[in-house]
Amino acid sequence: MNSLASRKRQEKIVNTVCFVLVVFFSALCLLPIWWIFRSSLMTNNQLFANEVPFFPPDWLFSNYPKALVNFPFWRYLKNTMTIIVPSVIAGTVTAVLGGYAFARMRFRGKRFLFVLVIGSMFLPTMVTLIPLYIMWTNVFHLNGTYWPLILPYFCGGGAFNIYLIRQFILTIPRELDEAATIDGAGHFRILISIIVPAIKAAMIVVALLLFTQMWNDLIQQSLYIHVEKKFTIALGLSQFKGSLKQDYSAIMCATCMSFAPGIIFYLLGQRHFVEGIVLTGMKS
Amino acid sequence: MPKKTKHRNALLRSENRTAYLCLIPSIIGLIFLTYLPLLEVFGLSFFSWKGNGFDTFQFVGMKNYVKLLTTDPYFKESVAVTVYYTFIAVVGSMIYSLIIALLLNRKIPARGFWRAIFYLPYLLPAVAVYLGWNWLYNINYGLFNFIINRVFGWPRVGFVNDAKLVAPSLALVAVWLSGNLIVIFLAGLQNVPRTYLEAAEVDGATSWQRFWNITIPCMSPIIFYNLLMALITNLQVITPALALTKGGPGNSSRFVSYVLYQYAFENRKFGLAAAVAVMMFILIGVFTVILFATSRSWMFSEGGDD
Numbered sequence: 001m002n003s004l005a006s007r008k009r010q011e012k013i014v015n016t017v018c019f020v021l022v023v024f025f026s027a028l029c030l031l032p033i034w035w036i037f038r039s040s041l042m043t044n045n046q047l048f049a050n051e052v053p054f055f056p057p058d059w060l061f062s063n064y065p066k067a068l069v070n071f072p073f074w075r076y077l078k079n080t081m082t083i084i085v086p087s088v089i090a091g092t093v094t095a096v097l098g099g100y101a102f103a104r105m106r107f108r109g110k111r112f113l114f115v116l117v118i119g120s121m122f123l124p125t126m127v128t129l130i131p132l133y134i135m136w137t138n139v140f141h142l143n144g145t146y147w148p149l150i151l152p153y154f155c156g157g158g159a160f161n162i163y164l165i166r167q168f169i170l171t172i173p174r175e176l177d178e179a180a181t182i183d184g185a186g187h188f189r190i191l192i193s194i195i196v197p198a199i200k201a202a203m204i205v206v207a208l209l210l211f212t213q214m215w216n217d218l219i220q221q222s223l224y225i226h227v228e229k230k231f232t233i234a235l236g237l238s239q240f241k242g243s244l245k246q247d248y249s250a251i252m253c254a255t256c257m258s259f260a261p262g263i264i265f266y267l268l269g270q271r272h273f274v275e276g277i278v279l280t281g282m283k284s
Numbered sequence: 285m286p287k288k289t290k291h292r293n294a295l296l297r298s299e300n301r302t303a304y305l306c307l308i309p310s311i312i313g314l315i316f317l318t319y320l321p322l323l324e325v326f327g328l329s330f331f332s333w334k335g336n337g338f339d340t341f342q343f344v345g346m347k348n349y350v351k352l353l354t355t356d357p358y359f360k361e362s363v364a365v366t367v368y369y370t371f372i373a374v375v376g377s378m379i380y381s382l383i384i385a386l387l388l389n390r391k392i393p394a395r396g397f398w399r400a401i402f403y404l405p406y407l408l409p410a411v412a413v414y415l416g417w418n419w420l421y422n423i424n425y426g427l428f429n430f431i432i433n434r435v436f437g438w439p440r441v442g443f444v445n446d447a448k449l450v451a452p453s454l455a456l457v458a459v460w461l462s463g464n465l466i467v468i469f470l471a472g473l474q475n476v477p478r479t480y481l482e483a484a485e486v487d488g489a490t491s492w493q494r495f496w497n498i499t500i501p502c503m504s505p506i507i508f509y510n511l512l513m514a515l516i517t518n519l520q521v522i523t524p525a526l527a528l529t530k531g532g533p534g535n536s537s538r539f540v541s542y543v544l545y546q547y548a549f550e551n552r553k554f555g556l557a558a559a560v561a562v563m564m565f566i567l568i569g570v571f572t573v574i575l576f577a578t579s580r581s582w583m584f585s586e587g588g589d590d
Contacts, residue, residue, distance in 0.1 A: 014491065018390040025384060026401040032460065033404070035427040036416040052430050094313075097306040106296065107303035117310070120318045122512075122572060126520045126541045127565045130328065130548050130558055131321035138338065155313025162310060187302045216410040218523050223549065234411040238527055241415055248419055255412045262407035270400060 033259070040064070040252035047248050067253035070244070075229075076236040077261065083146050083232065084214050087153035091161065091210045092203055094154060099165025100191050104177065121159040133223055148224045149217075153210065161206040168202035169195055204272040211265055233258045325565075328558035335552045348559035359560065361535050362543045363567065365451060369539065370518040372455035377462035377514055382507075385469035399470070406463035414528045417457050418444060444529060447536040454524045454537060465510050472506035473499070501584035508579050512572065519568050540564050 039047055040063055041056040068074075101107070102114055136148035172195065180190050196203075218234045225235060240254050304311075329349070332342040352359040384402050388395060405413065420427040421443035432438045443453040480498050489497070500507075522541035525531050531538035531546075540560065548557035 015390050015392060018387045019392040022384075022387045022392055022398050025387070026398055029402055029405065029460070032416065032420050032427065035420055039419060047425055052425050052434070054430070094309040098310040101303040101306040105299050105303040105306075107300045110303075113307065113311070113314075116314050116319070120314060122516065123318060123322065124516060124520050124564065124568050126522065126544060127325060127561045128318065128321035129544070130554060130561060131324035132317065133548070134324075134335075134554070135316075135321070138335070152313065152317050155309050155317055187299070212407060215407075216523070218411050218526055219545065222526070234409055237409070237411045237415060248425075251415060252419065255416050258412040259408050262409065263404065266400070266403070266407050270396070 036252050037256055039248060040067075040256045042249060044247060044249050063249055063253050064257070067250040067257075070250065071236065071240050071254045071257075073233075073236075073254065073257045076231055076233045076258075079230055080215075080232040080234075080261075083149050084211060087150050087214055088207050088210045090150075091153035091158065092206050095158070095161035095165050095206050096191075096196065096199070096203065098162040099169055100187075100195060102162065102166045103169035104174075104190075104195075105187070117159045117162055121163065129219070129223075136224065143224055144226060145224070146230070149214070149220055153214075158210070158213075161209065164206060165199065165202055168199045172198050201272040204269045208266065208269055212262070215262060233261075322565075325558045325561050328555055329562045331555045331558075333554045335554055344555065348556045349563075351556065352559055352563060358535060358538055358543050358546075359540075359563075362538050362540045363563075365536060365538060366519060366521065366540045369451040369455050369521060369537075370515065372452050373458035373518045373521075374511065374514045376455060376459040377465055378507075378511060380459050381462045381465035381469055381510070384466050385473055388466070388470055389473040399467075402466050403463035405461050410461075410523045411527045413457065413461065414524050418528050421445075421453060444537075445533060447533045450529060450533060450537045454521075454529075457524065458518060458521075462514070465514065468506060468510055469503070472503050476502040504582060504584045508575070508583055512575055515571055515575065516568055519564070519571065540567070 038054070038056050041059045041061065042053075042063075043060065046053070046057055098117075102110070102117075132148075133143075137143040140147075142148050176194050177190050180194055185193070216234075218238070221232050221235050222238075225231060228236075228239070231239065237254055237258055241251055244250055330343060330345060332344045332348075333340060388399055388402070392398070419425075421429075423429055423440050423442055423445065426443075428443065429440045433440050442449060444450050476499055480502070481494055484494050484498055520541050521539050522545060525537050525539055525542040526545065529537040531542055541564070544557050544560040544564065547553045547560060
């Protein structure tokens with residue numbers, strides 16, 4: 001009994017130490033964001049002073065409207081969303097369809113197709129960059145439009161996402177589908193009325209993964225979009241930095257603004273997010 | 285009896301049809317966006333092409349490869365730089381994210397909140413992240429030199445402007461961005477069977493023993509998965525070079541992907557760039573095979589279960 005009590009106490013100490021470490025590491029993790037944010041609230045003179053302050057001397061939120069004059073954030077955001085919204089929806093829907101077929105149906109060539117899907121997970125995207133560029137530019141003449149960025153997401157939504165959805169559907173008891181089949185429901189009815197409500201968490205995971213993937217994809221965007229009017233946030237930011245050189249106060253304002261949408265998207269879906277990854281098991 | 289099999293066959297046929305209907309988008313993607321381009325890039329690497337029209341291909345045999353491996357001024361160094369960067373980024377982010385996940389897996393208040401903080405960097409657009417970190421690394425006015433110089437009184441450090449330090453500095457950003465690894469590790473930790481841990485505790489195993497003999501073996505498939513994905517992602521690194529360093533100072537951040545990009549889209553030497561892509565494919569393939577081959581010795585499998 002005594003040893004159990006001492007073990008309980010020990011456990012408590014370990015948990016406290018862990019908590020202190022978590023707070024310490026998260027402070028370290030946030031420090032870069034703080035420095036960027038604090039720089040966005042200072043004048044360039046303050047930024048380039050000899051004695052660099054840790055806190056902004058006066059919190060100049062007025063820097064933001066000033067930065068917006070040269071950095072049309074809202075237009076870049078609208079352009080980015082024009083690409084992301086249809087892609088995320090299409091990518092999620094096609095991943096659900098693919099995952100459903102692999103999880104629940106018998107068909108010829110299933111094993112072979114599944115191997116192809118898994119194989120493409122390991123295929124580096126940089127390797128196929130050039131042939132895809134040639135296809136969109138020289139065959140379909142779509143360079144300069146958003147289509148080369150959007151259309152790929154209408155084609156399966158990425159192998160990993162198909163796999164994730166499949167794993168998730170495998171955890172749903174088959175009896176549910178069978179009962180519905182006896183009631184005369186077809187595959188699509190089962191998908192919509194039984195599977196989709198049960199895999200909402202996984203769908204949110206897939207949507208978030210697709211979102212971050214596109215959000216970060218500077219290279220493809222820079223290959224297919226050349227006109228400033230059509231720039232995404234990533235492209236706009238790249239160009240803004242080049243055109244301003246030393247106006248770090250404005251650059252940091254632009255940086256902070258572009259941080260916002262990803263954070264908002266995560267906060268909206270975060271409850272489902274980790275749950276989704278936990279439930280899929282990710283065992284093999 | 286025959287009637288019944290006939291009915292079954294019809295059912296199977298209809299299922300076959302529905303399955304293919306569901307898979308049409310994925311199959312199109314697999315063919316036209318993945319495997320066909322893979323073959324094309326192999327083919328293209330034996331040609332010289334300036335991107336001017338499909339009648340201007342010139343067969344050059346192995347010339348592109350010979351050039352890359354002999355006289356090319358960038359390629360060999362870019363492989364070294366990329367492997368160096370990848371080593372630091374992968375080791376760093378694996379250790380960092382495993383430690384954070386282990387800490388977050390304890391009973392601590394407001395776990396979701398802390399988890400969100402560590403995940404946060406992953407959600408920021410990469411270009412913004414590199415712009416921001418460039419400023420953090422500034423030799424006179426950045427955060428790191430504020431800490432190094434003002435807080436500790438050590439000499440200032442050039443970070444991304446120092447040829448020796450640019451790769452480790454960019455790798456540190458990759459570590460900071462590894463929130464997705466943390467989430468996957470956390471998911472794995474929550475799947476470690478509680479019964480094993482409790483049984484070991486009853487038998488008097490210390491927490492350290494439980495960690496090494498139960499948690500780590502149960503986690504090994506997830507460690508393997510994270511390691512593989514981190515390796516593949518980091519070997520393809522391009523955004524920091526594209527958004528920030530342009531390969532410099534000198535060639536010390538001229539990653540393989542960036543050489544590929546420059547050859548194809550700045551110099552319009554598509555054949556040569558395709559050869560770089562093939563070499564990259566081989567490089568990543570070699571690392572993947574090594575990882576798979578060694579995994580048998582350290583990966584624990586529960587046997588039978590999935």
